[in-house]
Amino acid sequence: MACSKVYFLLVITFLGLFLNVDANLDPNYYSNTCPQALSIVKQGLEEAIANEARVGASLLRVHFHDCFVNGCDGSILLDNSATIQSEKQAAPNNNNSARGFEVVDQIKANLEYACPGIVSCADTLAIIARDAVVHYGGPTWEVRLGRRDSVTANRVGANMLIPAPFFNLNNLTSSFAAQGLSFNDMVALSGAHTVGFARCTNFRAHIENDSNIDTTLATSLQQICPKMGNDDALEPLDIQTPFVFDNKYYQNLVVQKGLLHSDQQLFNQNKADSLVLIYAVDQGKFFDDFVKGMIKMGNINPLTGSDGEIRCNCRKPNYS
Ligand code: HEM
The missing domain is CATH 1.10.520.10 (Peroxidase; domain 1)
Structure with missing residues (x-):
């Protein structure tokens, strides 16, 4: 690629990042x-x-x-x-x-x-x-x-x-990077899995095939999510407190109790481990980084000025 093109791309990328941060x-x-x-x-x-x-x-x-x-x-x-x-x-x-x-x-x-x-x-x-x-x-x-x-x-x-639940750490990192979000943002935003549920179809492969899962947890999840069927059975992403926004999601990862393959990728003897350990002991640090990540994510390419419209009904464009 010609150098001028590289320079052009760098300028555009810089502008893109700048817009991402400010976004008006x-x-x-x-x-x-x-x-x-x-x-x-x-x-x-x-x-x-x-x-x-x-x-x-x-x-x-x-x-x-x-x-x-x-x-x-x-x-x-x-x-x-x-x-x-x-x-x-x-x-x-x-x-x-x-x-x-x-x-x-x-x-x-x-x-x-x-x-x-x-x-x-x-x-x-x-x-x-x-x-x-x-x-x-x-x-x-x-x-x-x-x-x-x-x-x-x-x-x-x-x-x-x-990003998909079967992603590995590299896939997850690239998927967030494509949105201008950092590795740290990715690990912190994943902490949203401190609340809510996932369907069996999304964690079956993890409990059947992966070795980086607590064996007692895997066995008990297999009762609810068998090899075939029950695809829509729900399990909490944070097995301790699925309705409390806290740092227990990270504490679970440290003891190999992440529900999704992608969750457990964040504590799998790799470069995410140190951050997970920090969040697992320091909820305040998790909260600070989560907020930064949410603000950055909320700034991704908004339509402003005369672009787009204010829909009357969120399900359809105004003139449809
Ligand atoms: C890091 C990559 C991520 C992957 C691979 C991922 C994947 C998933 C999957 C597969 C489910 C379960 C869906 C189902 O079974 O129907 C889920 C649930 C959920 N995700 Fe993520 N997610 C990721 C990041 C995030 C982020 C960044 C947020 C928000 C900031 C988030 C918030 C949630 C919440 C709150 C639920 C529970 C929803 C409910 O109970 O209805 N996730 N995620």
Whole structure:
């Protein structure tokens, strides 16, 4: 490759990283146009979690899956239509794996009632993710706002860009690096698996084939998740406290009790071990790094200015 091209790519990459860091988002974005926005989201999420304790975890994951595909633009919320191949039907999301969409609908309806056409679906999801972490007892932060919504989805991207549970450490690292996220961000953001559940189909290979799993745990999980069948049986990602946002996820990894193959990759006699050990003993450090990672992830390629739109209904573009 010609040197000038390399230089050009470096400049573009630098600009991309710079934009990623800054992204022109602002915690006070709705202060004048919809001052109630944050409280409406919080109240809606609290009601939803009172109805189903897991749904906050599910929506934290939906925000992650949104940001990793064309940036945090609400594209994951779009339904299939004549013109849209939804991301919901992509492998990492289908069969009800990505869930909680009706909660976003309800919260968005409440926002539209109070401030029509003002608060984007992408921002709604980012606020929900923060409020979910706080609900379960995790850290808080100011959510940068001002993202607009996409008018298209990217199913191919969802299939390619979202990391899979069978990934090894190199795959995981590359997948996060492709989004401008560091190795440290990857290890810290994986701590989101301190809440929520996974289906048997996603951890069967780990409990059947891997040697880096506690044998008692593997044997007991095999009762629920046999070699064939029961694909949708759920098990907590953090076997100790699946509804508490704490550092027990890392403590589990140290004793080979990660549920997913990809989880246990973070403590497998490799360069992630030292960070996992730090998070396992220092919850404050985990919380600090998790917040930094969430803010960086939330800044991935937002649509701003006149790009995209503010969808009225998160499931479809305005003129469809
Ligand atoms: C490091 C790479 C990651 C991989 C390979 C991965 C993979 C998975 C898989 C396979 C599941 C279970 C899905 C199912 O069985 O239907 C899951 C659940 C979950 N993931 Fe991840 N994930 C990763 C990173 C993240 C990140 C960065 C976040 C958020 C910041 C996150 C949040 C969650 C949450 C909260 C759940 C539980 C959802 C629920 O109970 O509905 N994950 N993840």
